[in-house]
Amino acid sequence: MSILTDRELIMIREELTRRKEDRYGGIWDYIPVNKIGSLSVSEEEKGTLLFTIHLPGSTRLEYLYQVSAKSEIDRLLDQFKEITKE
16 A cells, blocks of 8 residues: 655565564654655556655665556556645
8 A cells, every 4th residue: 555645755665474473563664755766657467556766876775566456556656746846
């Protein structure tokens, strides 16, 4: 899941390894919008999209999505362009 505000992009994902006693879980990454150089999406394997957040230097954060989320990711990219246009 991703949430874009005017100040940050919040990426929420489940932990890959959860214990039975963990009732709730998730990893929340908060990325300041002013630190994001660009966002991109590409199709990886059949049925999988790679969403990439390009940060200063050559640092990247990568997240996998099902191809069925393409329209939502495209909407996120459009919203990011709106927020960051000068």
